[in-house]
Amino acid sequence: MFEKLKDVFITAAEKYLTSVDADPKKSNQHEVGGLKGAGFSDFLGYPENGDKWYFPVTMVYITGDDSDPVICEDTMSWYDTRYNQPHRSAEYRLYYRSNEVTRLMRAGDLFIIAMTKDKTLLTVCTPSGSQAESQLRSIFGSAKEREGNSLKPLPLDEGLVVAPVRLMLAELGIEFYIQSDSDKVFLEQLIDKFDSKFPTTKRFSDFSRKLIKEKVSETEDPDNTLLTWMGNEEKLFRILERHIVSEKLKEGFGDNGNDVDEFIRFSLSVQNRRKSRVGHAFENHITEILIKNKVSFDKGVYTEGKQKPDFLFPSQIAYLDPGYDNEKLHILAAKTTCKERWRQVLAEASRVKKKHLITLEPAISRDQTEQMIKMNIQLVVPQALHQTYLPEQQDGLLTFKEFINVVI
Numbered sequence: 001m002f003e004k005l006k007d008v009f010i011t012a013a014e015k016y017l018t019s020v021d022a023d024p025k026k027s028n029q030h031e032v033g034g035l036k037g038a039g040f041s042d043f044l045g046y047p048e049n050g051d052k053w054y055f056p057v058t059m060v061y062i063t064g065d066d067s068d069p070v071i072c073e074d075t076m077s078w079y080d081t082r083y084n085q086p087h088r089s090a091e092y093r094l095y096y097r098s099n100e101v102t103r104l105m106r107a108g109d110l111f112i113i114a115m116t117k118d119k120t121l122l123t124v125c126t127p128s129g130s131q132a133e134s135q136l137r138s139i140f141g142s143a144k145e146r147e148g149n150s151l152k153p154l155p156l157d158e159g160l161v162v163a164p165v166r167l168m169l170a171e172l173g174i175e176f177y178i179q180s181d182s183d184k185v186f187l188e189q190l191i192d193k194f195d196s197k198f199p200t201t202k203r204f205s206d207f208s209r210k211l212i213k214e215k216v217s218e219t220e221d222p223d224n225t226l227l228t229w230m231g232n233e234e235k236l237f238r239i240l241e242r243h244i245v246s247e248k249l250k251e252g253f254g255d256n257g258n259d260v261d262e263f264i265r266f267s268l269s270v271q272n273r274r275k276s277r278v279g280h281a282f283e284n285h286i287t288e289i290l291i292k293n294k295v296s297f298d299k300g301v302y303t304e305g306k307q308k309p310d311f312l313f314p315s316q317i318a319y320l321d322p323g324y325d326n327e328k329l330h331i332l333a334a335k336t337t338c339k340e341r342w343r344q345v346l347a348e349a350s351r352v353k354k355k356h357l358i359t360l361e362p363a364i365s366r367d368q369t370e371q372m373i374k375m376n377i378q379l380v381v382p383q384a385l386h387q388t389y390l391p392e393q394q395d396g397l398l399t400f401k402e403f404i405n406v407v408i
Contacts, residue, residue, distance in 0.1 A: 005140065006156040009122075012114035013038040014142055015151040016128065022105040030102060032076075032094045032113060032123075034151030041092055043115050044078050052079040055094075057121040059101040062132040072101045076121055101125065112136060112154070131365040138363040138388040183239050186211065190240045196247065198240070201277050205284035208233040218292035223383040223400045229285040230360065237277065245270060283310060283334050286358065293404050303331075309348040310334045313407040319351065326351050330407050332380070337361045338368070345377060356380055356403060362388035369393050 253262040296314040311332040358380035
């Protein structure tokens with residue numbers, strides 16, 4: 001049902017950086033060591049006759065806070081450093097230059113290197129102990145316990161590219177698109193319905209549920225249904241988006257086709273649409289599942305002042321009735337990713353002591369989930385994502401189906 005990381009990457013490996021790896025004072029060229037032992041060098045190939053091969057690379061550094069990742073497009077060189085020493089066996093090395101990403105790298109940071117199917121490289125680095133570390137290790141199927149500083153292969157067969165994983169990687173500045181034979185058929189249906197224009201999110205969500213009819217059950221398995229619907233809509237949106245953007249690029253920008261300001265405005269509109277659309281799609285699919293489960297609720301109504309929770313149970317009328325039992329009132333906040341935004345939920349619906357928050361974010365850090373528990377926020381996570389959390393965290397999670405049973 002879901003794509004796997006092996007559909008995007010042909011190989012990947014990880015290590016924790018040493019001072020030799022990370023210290024810019026050591027050399028202006030940095031080497032990724034241990035590629036042969038991790039089986040990575042076989043995918044790079046072996047240049048002969050002193051040739052030096054260059055691979056395009058996207059380098060990403062994810063800080064330990066909520067700031068945006070630092071991204072650098074560069075090249076890496078791969079060659080036999082002993083070509084001029086015929087009496088010695090070949091020694092191939094992969095080098096990268098100093099740039100804004102490498103200047104942030106420190107000893108102890110997690111470092112992941114991967115090669116995509118189009119022979120481009122991706123490196124991702126993040127501080128040890130950060131939430132990004134736990135998320136990346138979970139996504140790429142890393143060992144549960146931190147291991148040594150040698151490069152180790154990652155099991156791409158096990159990593160699923162479900163909608164939450166794709167969204168999280170996109171938040172980190174890592175984009176990929178997996179084409180399939182069905183894309184052309186879907187595009188024709190999308191163009192026929194929306195005439196090469198972006199519809200409202202509500203219309204697109206409704207259409208995406210009808211267009212890809214995978215076998216799901218809103219009542220028996222709301223968790224899988226939610227993930228499937230989100231994945232389907234994400235796939236269809238990217239198909240339509242690529243078509244619309246491609247047509248706009250052919251048309252050009254401005255009267256002469258090269259108006260830089262108009263291009264920048266268009267680019268920003270694409271990014272903003274992606275960010276706002278995902279949250280609305282999430283709410284749309286949650287709404288449909290709640291309706292199919294015959295749950296009584298109001299969506300986007302005021303409680304006190306300007307406070308407006310995403311979902312209020314059983315109704316605004318009940319909430320505003322001072323005689324209604326507080327224990328029977330519930331709210332559900334919906335955030336595809338939490339970061340520090342989860343604290344916004346604390347101010348919503350003062351009559352509701354325990355507030356529920358549903359998210360698609362995998363592997364949220366233990367520190368953050370402990371803070372949520374202390375502040376009476378109950379995290380709701382689709383069942384398939386529970387495995388990305390530590391065993392001691394999983395006991396504190398609700399599935400979407402369990403939440404529905406609470407409010408039904």
